[in-house]
Amino acid sequence: MRNSVPELRAAAGLTQSELAQRLEVSRQTVISIERGRYDPSLPLAFRIARLFGRTIEEVFHVDD
């Protein structure tokens, strides 16, 4: 699954560590999500979307 987390994080002026801290996950988890290696759980996806003030569909995109 693709996602816009790197772009949204950069636009928010957050580092990966800062985003990890706000989401209460490890920095490795943020890195994995940004690289598309790890698909977050629905609760974490909601937290990410809410943190950036977006809907889940605006942050995560299904590969077609």
Place this chain on the structure above:
Amino acid sequence: MSTTDQAPARPTPGRLLLAGAVVAVVAATLVLTAIALDRWGPGNIGRGFAVGAVVGSALAGFAIWRALRRPDRATSGDRLFVGRGDERDRAVAARTFALLGAWALPLTMAAFLAMALGAPADASMGMLFIAQVAVGLVAAWRAAQRL
């Protein structure tokens, strides 16, 4: 402020007391077990257990120190060991144990086959244990790379 800039959270007196009690109970159990095995166990099993306990305790201590001091540089296993793992860490552990479980049966069958063909039981069991530890380490590394 980033996570790595943060000072480690100061543990509460209650948690420190609990951690100290757990360490004391584990240490006493290991020492008593080593003494009992040395006195009543076959061969030099007591010394072997003592060496294993010291090495295991040192590795556990290192993992705890790393996970508590620098959680961002710790591995998923380190963080899970101290109860600070997140959902990706749990996914890494699940994949690791799934692969280890899939390999456990054929490895055990190989050990039984070796013993049936005349291999010494203690050596076969030792090799089985080493093989399972190796599979676990490789599985954990692969899972961490892929997730």
